[in-house]
Amino acid sequence: MKRLLLTATACLALGTATIANNIQVSNASVNGQNAALDYSMVNFNVSWENSWRTSTNESNYDGAWVFVKFRKKNAFAWQHATINYGTGGAATASGHTEPSGSTVRTPADGKGVWIYRNANGSGNVNFTGAQLRWNYGVDGVADNDSVEIRVFAVEMVYIPQGNFVLGSGGTETNRFRRGDKDTCFAVTSEGTITVGITAANLSSSNSTSLGTGTIPAAFPKGYNAFWVMKYEISQQQYADFLNSIDNASATTRNPSGAIYTGTHPNIVPTQPEQGAGSLSVVDVMALLDWSAIRPMTEFEYEKACRGANQTPIPNEYPWGNTTLVNVASPTDQGLSTETWATGNCNFSNATPMRCGAVATATSNRQQSGATFYGVMEMGGNISELMVNATTAGRTYTGTHGNGNLDNTASHDVISWPNLSSQIGMRGAAYNTGNFYSYQLMTSDRYDYVSTTYGSRQPSYGGRGVRTAE
Numbered sequence: 001m002k003r004l005l006l007t008a009t010a011c012l013a014l015g016t017a018t019i020a021n022n023i024q025v026s027n028a029s030v031n032g033q034n035a036a037l038d039y040s041m042v043n044f045n046v047s048w049e050n051s052w053r054t055s056t057n058e059s060n061y062d063g064a065w066v067f068v069k070f071r072k073k074n075a076f077a078w079q080h081a082t083i084n085y086g087t088g089g090a091a092t093a094s095g096h097t098e099p100s101g102s103t104v105r106t107p108a109d110g111k112g113v114w115i116y117r118n119a120n121g122s123g124n125v126n127f128t129g130a131q132l133r134w135n136y137g138v139d140g141v142a143d144n145d146s147v148e149i150r151v152f153a154v155e156m157v158y159i160p161q162g163n164f165v166l167g168s169g170g171t172e173t174n175r176f177r178r179g180d181k182d183t184c185f186a187v188t189s190e191g192t193i194t195v196g197i198t199a200a201n202l203s204s205s206n207s208t209s210l211g212t213g214t215i216p217a218a219f220p221k222g223y224n225a226f227w228v229m230k231y232e233i234s235q236q237q238y239a240d241f242l243n244s245i246d247n248a249s250a251t252t253r254n255p256s257g258a259i260y261t262g263t264h265p266n267i268v269p270t271q272p273e274q275g276a277g278s279l280s281v282v283d284v285m286a287l288l289d290w291s292a293i294r295p296m297t298e299f300e301y302e303k304a305c306r307g308a309n310q311t312p313i314p315n316e317y318p319w320g321n322t323t324l325v326n327v328a329s330p331t332d333q334g335l336s337t338e339t340w341a342t343g344n345c346n347f348s349n350a351t352p353m354r355c356g357a358v359a360t361a362t363s364n365r366q367q368s369g370a371t372f373y374g375v376m377e378m379g380g381n382i383s384e385l386m387v388n389a390t391t392a393g394r395t396y397t398g399t400h401g402n403g404n405l406d407n408t409a410s411h412d413v414i415s416w417p418n419l420s421s422q423i424g425m426r427g428a429a430y431n432t433g434n435f436y437s438y439q440l441m442t443s444d445r446y447d448y449v450s451t452t453y454g455s456r457q458p459s460y461g462g463r464g465v466r467t468a469e
Contacts, residue, residue, distance in 0.1 A: 022047075022048060022049045023046070023047070023048040023064060023153050023154070023155050024045075024046065024047050024048070025044055025045070025046050025066075025151045025152070025153050026044065026045045026046075026047075027043070027044060027045050027128075028042070028043065028044040028149065028150075028151045029042075029043045029044075030042055030043070030134075030149060031043065032131075033143075035143045037137075038135065038136055038137025038138070038141075038143070039084065039095075039133050039134060039135045039136060039137070040133075040134055040136060041097075041131045041132065041133060041134070042068055042081070042131065042132045042133075042134050042149060042151065043129070043130065043131050044066075044130050044151045045099075045126070045127065045128040045129070045130065046064055046066065046115060046127050046130065046153050047124065047125060047126040047127065048064065048124070048125060048153075048155055049124045050122075050123070050124070050359070050361070051117060051121075051122065051123065051124065051125040052117075052121070052122040052123075052374070053116070053117040053119065053120050053121055053122075054120055054122075055120055058307065058372060058373050058374070059160055060157065060158045060159065060160055060373050060374070061116050061117055061157075061158050062116065062155060062156065062157050062158070062230060062374065063114050063115055063116025063117075063155075063156055063157075063158060063227070064114070064115050064116070064153045064154065064155055064156065065112055065113075065114060065153065065154050065156050065227065065291075065293065065466065066112055066113050066114075066115055066130075066132075066151065066152070066153045067080065067081070067083075067111060067112030067113075067151075067152050067291065067292055067403070068080075068081035068083065068112070068132065068134060068149055068150070068151050068152070069081060069149065069150045069152065069244060069403075070134075070136075070139070070141070070147050070148065070149045070150075071147065071148055072141070072145055072146065072147055073145070073146035073147070073148075076246045076247065077245060077246040077249075078150060078244045078245070079139065079403070079404075080111065080139075080290075080292065080402070080403025080404060081134050081136070081139060081149070082110045082111075082134070082135045082136075082138045082139050083096075083106055083110045083111070083112060083113055083132050083133065083134060083135070084096070084106065084110065084132075084133035084134070084135050085106045085107070085108055085109075085110045086106070089105045089106045089107060089108070089469055090105070091103070091104040091105070091106070094106045094133060095133035096113070096130075096131055096132050096133055097129065097130065097131035098115075098118075098130070099115075099127035099128055099129050099130050100127075100128075100129075101117065101118060101119070101125070101127065102115050102116065102117065102118055102125075102127045102130075103115070103116055103117070103118040104130065104132075105469070107400075107466070107469045108469060109292075109400060109402075110135070111292035111400065111401075111402070111403055112292055113132060114156070114227065115127060115130065116158070134149075150244065152240070152291070154229060154237070154291065155229070155230040155231065156227040156228060156229055156230055156466070157227065157228055157229075157230045157304075157373050157374055157375050158225065158227055158373075158468065159222075159225060159226050159227070159228060159300075159303060159304050159373055159468075160225050160308060161223060161224050161225040161308075162223070162308025162309055163186060163187065163188045163223070163308060163309055164186075164187055164222065164223070164302070164303045164306055164307065164308045164309070164310065165184035165185060165186050165187070165302075165306070165310075165311075165312060166184065166185045166187060166202070166299065166302055166443070167183070167184045167185055167312075167443050168184065168312035168313065168314050168315060168316050168441070168442065168443045169182070169183050169184055169312065169314045170314030170315035170316070170441070170443065171314070171315060172205075172315060172438065172441045172443045172444040172445070173205075173206075173438065173439070173444050173445060173446040174204055174205055174206045174209035174210075174444075174445035174446065174448050175204065175205045175443045175444065175445060176202060176203075176204055176210075176302075176443060176445070177202075177203050177204060177205055178199060178201070178202070178203065179195075179196050179197045179198050179199060179200070179201030179202060179203040180197060180198055180199045180201075181199075182205065184312060185202045185203075187221050187222060187223050187299065187303075188223065189221075189223055190217055190220075190221050190223050190224050191217050192214050192215065192216060192217050193214065193215040193221070194213075194214050194215075195210055195211065195212050195213055195214065195215065196212075202215070204445070209390070209445055209448045209449075210389060210390060211390050211391040212391070213391060213394075215389055215394050216394055216397075218397040218398070219297065219299075219389070219393075219394050219396060219397065219398070220297045220299065220300055220396070220397075220398040220467070221297070221299045221300075222297070222299040222300040222301075222302065222303030222304070223303075224467065224468070225467075225468035226300060226465050226466065226467050226468050227465060227466045227467075227468055228296065228300070228304050228375055228463065228464075228465045229293075229375075229463035229464055229465070230356075230374070230375055230376060231275075231355040231356055231376050231377065231463070232275040232276070232355055232376075232377050232381060232382045232384075232461055232462065232463050233275070233276045233279070233284065233287065233382075233461050233462060233463060234269075234272065234273060234274065234275060234276055234355050235259065235260070235269035235270070235271055235272050235273070235274050235275075235276045236269055236272035236273065237276065237287075238260075238269070238276045238279070238283075238287060239260060239267050239268065239269045239272070241253075241286075241287045241290060241291075242254055242260070242264065242267045243264065243265040243266065243267050244265070244290075245290065245405065245409070247264045247265075248409070249405060249409035250264045250265075250267065250409075251264070252408070252409040253283055253286055253409050254267065255278045255279060255283070255456050257278070258270060259271075259278055271334055271351075271352075272336075273335075273336050273338065273354040273355060274334075274351070274352045274353065274354055274355070275352040275353070275355055275377065275381045275382035275430075275461055276352075276382070276461045277352055277382050277429070277430075277457075277458050277459055277460060277461050278456050278457070278458050278460070279456060279457075279460050279461050279462075280452070280453070280454055280455055280456045280457070280460065281385060281417075281420075281423050281450060281452075281453045281454070281460070282410055282411075282453070282454055283456070284385050284460070284461060284462050285385075285410070285411045285416060285417075286405055286409060286410055286411055287464075288401055288411070288464040289401035289402065289403070289404070289405060289411035289412065289413055289416075290401065290403060290404070290405060291401060291403075291464065292400055292401045292402065292403045292466075293400060293401055293464035293465060293466045294398060294399065294400045294401055294413075294416075294464060294465060294466060294467075295385060295386070295387050295396075295416065295417070295462075295464065295465070296384070296385070296386060296387070296462075296463070296464065296465045297386060297387045297388075297389065297393075297396065297398075298386040298387070298388055298389055298424060298426060298445070298448070299389065300465060301378070301384060301386055301426050301427075301442075302442055302443060304371055304372075304373060304375050304378065305318040305371045305372065305375075305378050305379075305442045306320075306371075306372060306442055307371070307372030307373060310372060312442075312443075315438075315441050315443075316441065316442055316443075317345070317369075317379050317440055317441055317442060318369070318370075318371045318375075318378040318379040318427065318440075318442050319344065319365050319366050319368075319369050319370060319371065319379070320365060320366070320371075320372060321366060323344070323366055324344070324345060324347075324437060324440065325342060325343040325344050325345070326343050326345065326346070326347055326348045326349070326434075327340040327342065327343030327344070327345065327346045327349065327353060327357075327358060328340065328341065328342045328343050329341035329342055330353070333353075336354070338353065338354040338357050339357055339358075339360075340353065340357055340358055343358065344358055344366060344367055344368065344369040345358075345369050345379055345380040345381075345440065346358075346377075346380045346381045346430045347379070347380040347381075347428055347429070347430060347432045347433070347434075347437060347440055348430075348431075348432065348433050348434055348437075349430050349431070350430075350431070351430060352381050352382055352429075352430045353381055353430070355376065355377065355381075356376050356377075359376060377427075378426075378427050378442075379427045379428065379440040379441075379442075380427065380428060380429065380430060380432070380440055381429060381430050382429055382430070382459060382460070382461035382462065383425040383426070383427060383428060383429045383447070383457075383459045383460055383461065383462065384425060384426045384427045384462045384463065385423060385425060385450075385460070385461070385462035385463075386423065386424045386425065386426050387417055387422060387423060387424075388422060388423065388424040388448050388449060390421065390422070390448070390449070392419060392421040392422045393417065393421070393422040393423070393424075395415065395422070396415060396416065396417060396422065397415045398467055399413050399415050399416070400413075400466060400467070401413060418453075419453065420449060420450050420451055420452070420453035421449055423449070423450045423453060424445065424447050424448040424449050424450055425447040425450055425460070426444075426445075426447070427439075427440060428440045428459075429458075429459030430459065431458065431459055432459075
């Protein structure tokens with residue numbers, strides 16, 4: 001019988017790796033080949049810090065999005081592995097093995113799995129002995145091919161289904177509001193929303209920032225459950241991406257300069273733990289596509305910040321109140337141990353900070369600058385890329401990335417935005433300054449349209465999401 005010749009390379013943790021969230025993938029291997037059905041088992045351990053699951057208040061949990069890349073012998077580019085999907089995505093039906101204390105869930109497209117706590121708790125997690133069934137035959141791998149694999153993981157936060165409101169009733173720029181008066185607009189389903197001037201309609205304080213007509217049901221509104229990256233894309237995460245695509249694509253997507261040094265496939269970030277700025281919209285969406293996740297909409301941004309069934313405070317920041325203190329007095333700046341003595345938001349400094357640097361084991365939501373659900377740095381540090389709800393942006397349907405790029409090293413998902421008029425930025429950045437600090441407010445839409453779709457800006461970066469299943 002012919003056998004698939006498989007080896008596991010040094011596995012990379014896609015995220016802030018050994019820094020901020022300290023997510024680690026280890027002991028990857030492949031065994032259990034079934035040549036008749038063309039599958040094999042990918043084995044690994046995954047661990048990260050400051051995990052939680054709760055059934056009160058936020059009623060949510062964190063987890064990791066895990067996906068696998070492979071390449072045949074003598075090939076240059078890593079391809080995306082197809083993970084088996086069973087009834088309802090359950091691990092047992094999919095042929096996977098769940099580590100003790102965990103749940104493993106596979107989406108229908110088989111682009112990866114979520115792994116998260118199966119019971120309430122908090123603290124560090126170390127899930128050992130995970131096994132995923134890789135349908136290598138579907139990916140064009142023959143039984144006797146020699147193949148390398150890499151396992152990637154990125155921390156994410158589960159945002160539960162539920163009603164929420166757009167706008168805070170404050171004075172934010174271009175804010176969402178109810179059609180008939182300047183108050184919050186309730187999102188109660190993923191159904192079509194009419195833009196207009198009645199109580200049932202959505203409007204904005206500047207009509208040109210939203211347009212007219214209807215927002216289709218297919219446009220992700222944040223009512224349904226979704227997962228969002230816990231931290232912004234870090235320099236290490238972006239370097240891992242560059243090192244796992246072909247050399248020509250990496251050259252196209254590399255901001256280079258003083259941020260990334262070395263040559264492919266050994267590109268090294270100068271500050272691996274920092275939020276990755278100096279990226280274009282095209283760069284960010286290429287990484288999201290390659291990771292099989294997707295861009296976030298501005299509705300989903302407000303839901304992830306504010307939470308479901310919450311009454312907002314006018315002009316509130318992502319941490320739920322109007323207290324804003326710029327971070328100051330850093331210790332070990334530029335190192336994996338970087339902390340800041342004061343402040344809850346990096347909005348008036350010379351550089352981005354380490355992802356998660358303000359949070360501690362004892363900090364509360366305001367002190368750490370966390371959202372209602374525990375998502376970090378949604379205000380300040382690096383600007384958040386959004387698909388806007390304007391007439392142009394409404395063509396977006398929330399299709400996930402497929403793990404591949406096109407021949408220009410850009411995303412290849414047809415329904416994703418390709419125009420500046422479809423993309424905006426939220427949450428401002430490390431270099432916003434005190435005068436423009438209002439842009440940090442959850443409902444502020446000052447940059448509802450980006451005018452620099454293809455160019456790299458120091459403050460541009462972001463994070464991705466994936467619709468829950």
